[in-house]
Amino acid sequence: xxxxxxxxIIVQKFGGTSVGSVERIKRMAQHVIxxxxxxxxxxxxxxxxxxxTDHLTKLARxxxxxxxxxxxxxxxxxxxxxxxxxxxxxxxxxxxxxxxxTGRQAGIRTDGVHGKARIKGINPSRVxxxxxxxxxxxxxGFQGITDTGEITTLGRGGSDTTATVLAxxxxxxxxxxxxxxxxxxxxxxxxxxxxxxxxxLTYREVLCLADxxxxxxxxxxxxxxxxxxxxxxxxxxxxxxEGTLVDDNIHIADRGHAVGVAFKDExxxxxxxxxxxxxxxxxxxxxxxxxxxPDLQWKGQDLTLTVDASDRSDVEHLLRDLGQEYSKxxxxxxxxxxxxxxxxILRFGVRSTLDDSGIDVFSIQEDxxxxxxLIGSEDIYRAADVLHTxxxxxxxxxxxxxx
Numbered sequence: 001x002x003x004x005x006x007x008x009i010i011v012q013k014f015g016g017t018s019v020g021s022v023e024r025i026k027r028m029a030q031h032v033i034x035x036x037x038x039x040x041x042x043x044x045x046x047x048x049x050x051x052x053t054d055h056l057t058k059l060a061r062x063x064x065x066x067x068x069x070x071x072x073x074x075x076x077x078x079x080x081x082x083x084x085x086x087x088x089x090x091x092x093x094x095x096x097x098x099x100x101x102t103g104r105q106a107g108i109r110t111d112g113v114h115g116k117a118r119i120k121g122i123n124p125s126r127v128x129x130x131x132x133x134x135x136x137x138x139x140x141g142f143q144g145i146t147d148t149g150e151i152t153t154l155g156r157g158g159s160d161t162t163a164t165v166l167a168x169x170x171x172x173x174x175x176x177x178x179x180x181x182x183x184x185x186x187x188x189x190x191x192x193x194x195x196x197x198x199x200x201l202t203y204r205e206v207l208c209l210a211d212x213x214x215x216x217x218x219x220x221x222x223x224x225x226x227x228x229x230x231x232x233x234x235x236x237x238x239x240x241x242e243g244t245l246v247d248d249n250i251h252i253a254d255r256g257h258a259v260g261v262a263f264k265d266e267x268x269x270x271x272x273x274x275x276x277x278x279x280x281x282x283x284x285x286x287x288x289x290x291x292x293x294p295d296l297q298w299k300g301q302d303l304t305l306t307v308d309a310s311d312r313s314d315v316e317h318l319l320r321d322l323g324q325e326y327s328k329x330x331x332x333x334x335x336x337x338x339x340x341x342x343x344x345i346l347r348f349g350v351r352s353t354l355d356d357s358g359i360d361v362f363s364i365q366e367d368x369x370x371x372x373x374l375i376g377s378e379d380i381y382r383a384a385d386v387l388h389t390x391x392x393x394x395x396x397x398x399x400x401x402x403x
Contacts, residue, residue, distance in 0.1 A: 009131070009172040010040045013141065013163035015047030016180040018237025019083050025049075028237060029090035031178065032136060036096060041131045043170060045141040045163040046087055048079025069114035073143075073153045077103070080140035080159070088138045097135040101126065103143035103151075108162065110144035110152045116291045117152035118220070119144060119161060124169040131170075139166060155291075156310075157218030164221045168228035175225065175232040177217065182241030183234050184209070184216050186393040187261040191381045194394035198260070199242065200250050205259045205338065208369050211293075212262035212336035222246070257345050258391035259338040265380045266309035269330045269362075270319070275303035279324070286322070290314055295372075297363060304363075306332070306374065332362065333380040336372040337391050345391065347371050353390045359383050 012035065014028045035042050056075050060067040067075075084100035091098035107123030130137040141159025144152050154161055160177060167175035182197060184206065189195040201209075203226035210219040216234055225232050231247035272279070280296050280303060287294050287307075292314055295306040307315050309331065319326055339345050347366040350373055354361050359382060362374045375383055388394060 007039070007041045009043065009167075009170050010035050011043050011045065011163055011167040011170065011172045011175040013045040013047075013159060013175065013177045014083075014087070014237060015141070015159050015178070016237070017050060018178050018180065019046055019048075019087070020050035022086060024238065025083070025086050026090045028178065029087060029094060031237070032087075032091055033094055033096055036136065040173075042136050043127055043131065043166060043172075044087065044136060044138045045159055045166060046080060046083040046138065047141055047159040048076075049083050049086075052079040052082065070150065073114045073117075074151050076153050077140070077143040077151050080142050084138045084140045091136055091138070097133070098138055099130050099135050100138045100140075101130075102140050103162070104145040106137070106139045106166070108139075108144035108165070110146055110154070112146045112148070112150060112152065113289075113291050114150075114152055116155035117144060117146075118291060119154070119165050119224075122165055122169045124166065127166070127170065154220075155218075157215075157221070160218040160221035161224060164224040164228070164230070164232060167230050167232070168224060172230055175230060176235055177221075177232060178235050178237035179216065180237070181216060181234070182236035182239060183244035184214070184246075185260070187263075187384055187388050188214075192261075192385050192388045194388060196393070196395045197242075198244055200245050201259070202248050202250055203246060204369070206246050208338045209260055209262050212338060212370060212372065213264035213334065214260070214262040257340055257343045258393055259340055260393065261335065261337055261384050261388045261391060263333065263335040263380050263384050264308065265333045265377055267306055267332050267334050267374075268309050268312045268315075269304050269306045269332055269374070270315065270326050271329075272303045272305070272319075272324060272326050274301050279303060282322070283318075286318055287315070290318070295365070297365070306334075330362075331377060332374055333377040333383075334372055334374055335380060335383040335387060336370050337387055338370050339368070345371060347373075349390065350387065353386055354383060357382065357386045359386075 019025050088098045088100040109120045110117035127137045141162035184198050185195040187195045207222040233243050233245050235243035292311045297304050347364045350371045359379045364373045
């Protein structure tokens with residue numbers, strides 16, 4: 001690249017089964033090379049291969065049931081380093097210049113919350129320098145480093161966040177996220193066969209879907225894209241497909257009542273009887289410090305806190321530190337209809353639909369963006385199915401599955 005030349009930058013992210021083997025990594029290298037051959041500058045972010053993270057976690061738990069989070073971050077960060085080296089070798093073998101970079105080498109700075117750190121900032125000077133030299137930087141996602149030199153990881157789906165933050169720092173044209181699916185659907189098509197791919201969504205819509213449990217992209221990744229206004233696409237890595245484009249250049253007047261149905265099949269509700277005044281704000285502030293996002297509901301003088309099951313031990317530890325007694329703990333599930341702007345879908349309609357299907361509803365919440373029901377885990381797939389139909393999202397002519 002000559003000094004002064006303005007070349008569009010594309011950030012590509014590869015994860016899931018798309019980097020599950022050496023052969024697949026070679027195929028992903030061809031995606032990178034094709035974009036480079038179009039005259040673009042390409043920066044790449046990758047996840048660990050296949051089930052590497054699960055395998056490394058299992059190894060640690062063969063030694064101790066409760067491995068310290070700092071040591072787990074050091075261990076798990078090695079997964080992405082394997083992938084960046086193999087993808088870089090694949091690109092080089094095809095005759096193109098490439099260099100692998102860890103999160104630290106790529107300038108990714110995080111806070112110190114091990115296991116689910118948040119990116120504080122990024123110094124893209126090394127990545128920019130590699131691009132200037134005509135090289136393709138291949139960056140390890142999911143990881144960063146604190147101001148004191150500690151290695152951290154960003155939690156499940158953190159490589160998506162790395163990609164969108166890097167795209168913002170580079171002023172990229174867009175960010176392409178290659179994954180196991182061919183875009184974002186109205187719900188999980190493995191659960192509801194009548195689900196359909198959505199070609200174009202707004203940042204708000206995708207953020208709400210991701211926050212509510214849609215696993216196709218991490219909520220923090222969407223947050224950073226929305227903030228930077230850099231569009232991203234969810235694309236299939238292993239098959240041909242058009243995927244889903246996410247930006248705000250879309251007319252949504254004809255969207256219908258709902259965008260989609262999302263669900264979380266593993267949440268935990270913890271009840272505190274006769275809760276003291278001010279406890280709600282104290283819990284919100286304390287949980288924000290450790291990056292736990294709770295739902296809090298009052299029923300009389302009792303306060304119920306609902307979090308993802310993966311955050312359960314952190315929450316119980318915090319409650320003990322606060323000297324707060326808690327009673328029943330229930331493993332439950334959440335199903336959410338994400339509404340279109342101005343939609344008149346009401347919680348009464350959601351409740352009656354679930355009631356008519358014989359699904360017990362423990363609680364229900366509504367805000368301008370969504371309606372969420374707390375139900376039993378055993379009913380989650382059936383609930384997603386019937387609410388998908390209720391919201392008018394079923395594909396035309398699709399056959400319903402009786403569960």
